[in-house]
Amino acid sequence: MSYRKLYFFVEGSDDTRFVENVLKPILSSRFDHLAVVEYAQRPLKIIKSFLVSINSMQDSGYYYMRDINSSPCVTSKRDDIVSSFGNRIDENRIVIVIKEIEGWYLAGLDETAAKELGVKQFGTTDSMTKENLEHMMPTRFDSRKDFMIEILKRFDIDVAKQKNNSFNYFMNELEAI
Amino acid sequence: MAIKRIQVENFKSFKELDLELGNFNVIVGANAAGKSNFSQIFKFLKNIEEYDLRDATSMGGGIESLCNIGIGTEKGFRINAILGEEKFSFQIKDFQLRITESNWSFDFKPKGPQSDLKVENERLKQTFNLKPLEEDQEKLFDKLDSIEKGNMEVSSEKGGLSVIFDPPELEKFFEENFPPLFMTKVFEKEMPDDILFLRSPFSLMPPWEGFFKKIGIYDIDPNLAKNPVKITGKAELKENGENLAVILDKIVEGEDNKRKLCNLVHDLLPFVENIGAMKFAEKSLMIKLKESYYGGKDLRADLLSDGTINITAIVVALFFEGKNVIFLEEPERNIHPHLISKVVDMAKDASRNKQIILTTHSPEVVRNAGIENLLLVSRDGNGFSTITRPKDNEEVKIFLKNDLGLDEIYVQNLLG
Known part of the structure; x- marks a missing residue:
């Protein structure tokens, strides 16, 4: 069997932490190597070159993750990304995070975990942003990163799939690989 | 702040x-x-x-x-630091006083032949908002002629201290309700020119604890931080990080601090499972760290990489030093x-x-x-x-x- 490698293109360190702690353990048995490339503040041409290179490699694939932010819908966001990359990116490999990665973090907390952390009850996280996460952060945390790490320690994938549609969609896609 | x-x-x-x-x-x-x-x-x-x-x-x-070096010492030098203090507030009588800005200004001049300095002019101007604590705001503001904002300026010039309010009506309010401020008047006549009002015992200006001494300056030298360091009581991280082991020892005494420290270091160095200090030659401490490798054995500082020490010191400086x-x-x-x-x-x-x-x-x-x-x-x-x-x-x-x-x-x- 050939050596299989999967690359995740993510915006910044909070996304990297999520991939390392949540996605890598699920995929590690199906890939020989999982790599994360952060693209924030990098010229687009550099990321394009990475994508072109990976496309030319045998048994290597990628996912390009991006927050939907203020885009009206997934299709519009995906079209914007494809257009900015001059069609160098496979639209089926674009993962749109709704609304921001912080929503994916919070989605993994069940009622007990939320209570343990001192986070107030909340329903779905499809509209959650980094501001929401900061607002929900208990005062005993003076570091946002510390809080996010504590969330990941209690992260439940099945709960997250129920609480965030875009996470559920992506997890179903990964399970089908 | x-x-x-x-x-x-x-x-x-x-x-x-x-x-x-x-x-x-x-x-x-x-x-x-x-x-x-x-x-x-x-x-x-x-x-x-x-x-x-x-x-x-x-x-x-x-x-x-x-x-x-090009201009020389004759004119001396001047430093002016404007601090935003939106988070600092305290209660005076029925009002909440919130300091929105503190402006410290110092003029230093040469003194004598020994390379000494004197302070020729030192000034603190604080701008604040006053907000009534009770709901019946109008009634309270009557007492202050509806003053909502004000300035208070304490200056030490040529050995004399003065306190000026703007608007002046505030002076009576502060004199009646906040006597510590007026202890500065003890010094109205004379203050030595090498003593700063900033650190005089009568510098009872809010915020009570000094601002500038809570500036932390760090230029970490990992090789120094790896050395054993004598156990001391209350300590703060030194500029070069040489006493990092002592600081880590204090941090890990508290469960929540230990958890936070390990979280933040592990986020940067995923192989780090635990971190703290170990006794070395009776009265000294040395950094110890547990990696996920080597069967979870503790590693002494001299076996750690410079980067590991540097990252640990940065995490400590950023999140544990209270600066x-x-x-x-x-x-x-x-x-x-x-x-x-x-x-x-x-x-x-x-x-x-x-x-x-x-x-x-x-x-x-x-x-x-x-x-x-x-x-x-x-x-x-x-x-x-x-x-x-x-x-x-x-x-x-x-x-x-x-x-x-x-x-x-x-x-x-x-x-x-």
Whole structure:
């Protein structure tokens, strides 16, 4: 069997932490190597070159993750990304995070975990942003990163799939690989 | 609480500097441009509050070293620091007083033949809001003639102290309800010119604990931090990090602090499972660290990489030292470029609660800092240091618009 490698293109360190702690353990048995490339503040041409290179490699694939932010819908966001990359990116490999990665973090907390952390009850996280996460952060945390790490320690994938549609969609896609 | 603006005249390589600062600031510049001299402003402010003027002058190398070498010492030098203190408030009688700005100004002049300094003029101007605590606001404001905002200026000039209110009606209110302030009047007639009001026992101005001594300046030397260090009582992280083991030992005494420390170090170095200090030769401590390798054995500091020590010291400085301002010199030292973005992110995280100033030569730090947080130190034609913001530079804007990375612009020395 050939050596299989999967690359995740993510915006910044909070996304990297999520991939390392949540996605890598699920995929590690199906890939020989999982790599994360952060693209924030990098010229687009550099990321394009990475994508072109990976496309030319045998048994290597990628996912390009991006927050939907203020885009009206997934299709519009995906079209914007494809257009900015001059069609160098496979639209089926674009993962749109709704609304921001912080929503994916919070989605993994069940009622007990939320209570343990001192986070107030909340329903779905499809509209959650980094501001929401900061607002929900208990005062005993003076570091946002510390809080996010504590969330990941209690992260439940099945709960997250129920609480965030875009996470559920992506997890179903990964399970089908 | 943060330094919103800093102004200096004839200090080190600066002839004149007037700079606004944000909560997260990254200082770049060529070698010998004046980055370290910029940090000396903060160090001097810290020292005049923590020690006394004579010691601070001596620690700064004497007046000849503190003043610009081209201009000389005759005129002395001036430092003005404007602090934003939106979070600080306290109660006076039926009112909440919130200090919105404190403006400290110092004029230093040479004194005698011994390279000493005297303070010729020292001034603190505080701007505040007054808000009634009760719901019946109108009734309360009647007492104060509806004054909602005011200034209070304490100045020490030529040995005499004075307190002035604007509007003047506030004086009676403060005199009746806040007597400590008026203890300063004890000194109205005379104050020695080498004693700063800033650190006199009658400096009962809010906030009660000094601001400048809560500036932390760090230039970590991992090799020193690896050495055993004598156990001491209350301690804070030294500038070079040499007592890191003692600080870690105190931090891990508390479960929540230990958890936070391990979380933050592990986030940067995933192989680190535990960190703390171990006894060494009875009265000393040495850093110890447990990695996920080697069957979970504790590793002594001398077996750890310089980068591991540096990252641990940075985490401690940013999150455990209780400072208002953290000045970190070249935090990228010994750290792999891939990790540098996480270090910068961590500093940004800390800047939610305190002011962070980094100096760097690393393109990775520059790239991750973001143009809005960059400050460029350079020398003008006469050799004086100046500081500008690359985000205001039209050429830089064009380079960025054409998909050139900030790091590339920096490496090519085109930020200014």
